[in-house]
Amino acid sequence: MSRTAGTLGCVPESPPSNARPTHPLSVAEALRFTAARARETTFFFDFDGVLSPVTDDPDASQPVPSVLGVLEQLAARVARVAIVSARPVSFLRSRFESLEHVDLYGLYGLEVWHDGDVVTEPAALPWVPAMADLAERAKAELPEAILVEYKRLSVALHYRTAPQLAPQVERWGHEQAERLGLRIQGGRMVVELKPPVDQDKGMVISEGVLNAGCAWYFGDDMSDIKAFDALRAREAVDPRFFGMCVAVANPETGAEVSSAADLTLESPEAVAGFLADALPAFAP
Structure with a gap:
């Protein structure tokens, strides 16, 4: 069962146990165990709804101002910090260009930014023309109130400003997916069509923790539950691995995501505050 975080307070200074803690556990205990393994720990974050408030216009989304400095400080104290998002890498780069040591996974991992280079999943590239055509078709056939977001390798159909149009x-979306052989990804007031390529947040996390001793994942949407599941699966096969699943509350998918998490935070601003409060637990 997940819990809602309050103030962190002081992290106990007693020596960490060598035994992996069991869920559920206190925030202080989780941080103490993580800090003792900082150099083998990865922090993963979704973007929308976690580092940035969700907006009616996806292009207007910006990270919470205080989170930029916190992420950079965190990246200097743990093995790795990464953002795993449905957004393209180009969008993420425009929001986090000041961060030098944070990896970016765009489009559920179809694109990866690491050490100054972008790598695109080769199996997805042939679908670029189909996605461009689909975006134009969506603009022509769907009501004007539907915001069509073309992401090169996917198309997202946002109905946040017209929730009554969700069934349409x-x-x-399902008709087009069947016609073209695409996959559907549901989310917070959005339907997204993606190439039929095996890649999702769960797969990103499964690969990303292979050599990790500890990992935290912060998410707010249904696609993030696959990332939570990946941490649970790693714990099941590696007795020394510890995973912490953190949900961010929201009125649309919050209950389902929180029920799958160890801890729930109230907002992106609360995420930034939580990380700032946690930093002293990690030696610079």
């Missing part, structure tokens, strides 16, 4: 958007 979902029906149209």
Whole structure:
């Protein structure tokens, strides 16, 4: 069962146990165990709804101002910090260009930014023309109130400003997926069509923790539950690995995501505050 975080307070200074803690556990205990393994720990974050408030216009989304400095400080104290998002890497770069030591996974991992280079999943590249055509078709066939977000390797249909159109958007999306052989990814007031390529947040996390001793994942949407599951699966096969699943509350998918998490924070601003409060637990 997940819990909602309050103030962190002081992290106990007693020596960490060598035994992996069991869920559920206190925030202080989780941080103490993580800090003792900082150099083998990865922190993963979704973007929308976690580092940035969700907006009616996806292009207007910006990270919470205080989170930029916190992420950079955290990246200097743990093995790795990464953002895993449905957004393209180009968008993420525009929001986090000041961060030098944070890896970016765009489009559920179809794109990866690491050490100054972008790598695109080769199996997805042939679908670029189909996605461009699909975006134009969506703009022509769906009501004007539906915001069509073209991401090169996927198309997202946002109905946040017209929730009454959800059934129409979902029906149209499933028809196009069947017609073109695409996959559907549901989310917070959005239907997204993706290439039929095996890649999702769970797969990103499964690969990302292979050599890790500890990992935290912060998410707010249904696609993030696969990332939570990846941490649980790693714990099941590696007795020394510890995973912490953190949900960010929201009125649309919050209950389902929180029920799968160890800890729930109230907002992206609360995420930034939580990380700032946690930093002293990690030696610079």
